[in-house]
Amino acid sequence: MFFGENYEPPEWEHARKQGRLSRQLLKVSRNYPDKIRLYNFWLQIQRINKDKVKGDFAELGVYKGDSARLLHLMAPDRVLHLFDTFEGFTGTDLQPETGKAATYSTSNFADTSINKVLKNIGGDPERLKIHAGYFPQSAIGMEEMSYSLVNLDADLYNPTKAGLEYFYPLLAPGGVIFIHDYNHAWEGLIRAVDEFAGTIPEKLVFVPDLDSTVMIVKNKSESLL
Numbered sequence: 001m002f003f004g005e006n007y008e009p010p011e012w013e014h015a016r017k018q019g020r021l022s023r024q025l026l027k028v029s030r031n032y033p034d035k036i037r038l039y040n041f042w043l044q045i046q047r048i049n050k051d052k053v054k055g056d057f058a059e060l061g062v063y064k065g066d067s068a069r070l071l072h073l074m075a076p077d078r079v080l081h082l083f084d085t086f087e088g089f090t091g092t093d094l095q096p097e098t099g100k101a102a103t104y105s106t107s108n109f110a111d112t113s114i115n116k117v118l119k120n121i122g123g124d125p126e127r128l129k130i131h132a133g134y135f136p137q138s139a140i141g142m143e144e145m146s147y148s149l150v151n152l153d154a155d156l157y158n159p160t161k162a163g164l165e166y167f168y169p170l171l172a173p174g175g176v177i178f179i180h181d182y183n184h185a186w187e188g189l190i191r192a193v194d195e196f197a198g199t200i201p202e203k204l205v206f207v208p209d210l211d212s213t214v215m216i217v218k219n220k221s222e223s224l225l
């Protein structure tokens with residue numbers, strides 16, 4: 001079958017056959033429900049490594065660390081910054097929401113903790129940097145960072161807008177920002193992304209994964225073309 005449940009992109013299959021994918025990554029990948037999201041992460045990471053795009057990885061919206069675990073297993077040498085309240089959404093962010101997000105409360109995604117996340121991700125604790133608290137305040141003092149990959153998965157208008165405003169200027173040329181859940185159910189998130197996308201030269205790239213991710217791949221600077 002061409003696109004059946006055993007589908008693997010050719011480059012992933014090749015890497016697996018050459019033994020370049022860790023046993024842990026293969027194990028976690030088998031159980032990960034969104035294969036398109038998974039392979040898209042991996043293909044972008046291969047490109048970033050091949051193009052020698054410098055900078056740390058980051059995720060805003062970690063919850064129990066499932067997508068963070070994939071990113072860490074796919075790039076164990078990169079520092080991965082993890083931003084979350086680790087206590088779920090705040091009332092301030094929920095209050096202006098409409099659509100699906102308006103049915104959420106501060107108890108959603110509250111059943112996690114830093115210890116649970118670190119245990120779930122495993123790997124090298126030296127390369128996992130926890131930034132607990134309300135974003136964007138949790139990024140104060142991190143204005144000189146450089147990022148090569150950012151996963152925004154915070155569902156709501158406020159953190160998504162603040163995430164784009166903080167991370168995009170610090171994204172290296174060739175770096176990528178993924179924004180999860182760009183679909184009609186998440187009205188505030190769509191508004192945040194569309195408002196921000198109107199201010200930058202790059203187009204949104206649509207990914208047909210289970211929850212509709214969009215990507216921003218930062219243009220190379222003139223001097224690198």
Ligand SMILES: C[S@@+](CC[C@H](N)C(=O)[O-])C[C@H]1O[C@@H](n2cnc3c(N)ncnc32)[C@H](O)[C@@H]1O
Nearest residue numbers: 061062063066067084085088109135153154159
């Ligand atoms: C959908 S969950 C993340 C799912 C996760 N990426 C995974 O793979 O399971 C959304 C997360 O965003 C976090 N979040 C939302 N707004 C935030 C804010 N302003 N500051 C910090 N964390 C926030 C919530 O605490 C929640 O854990």
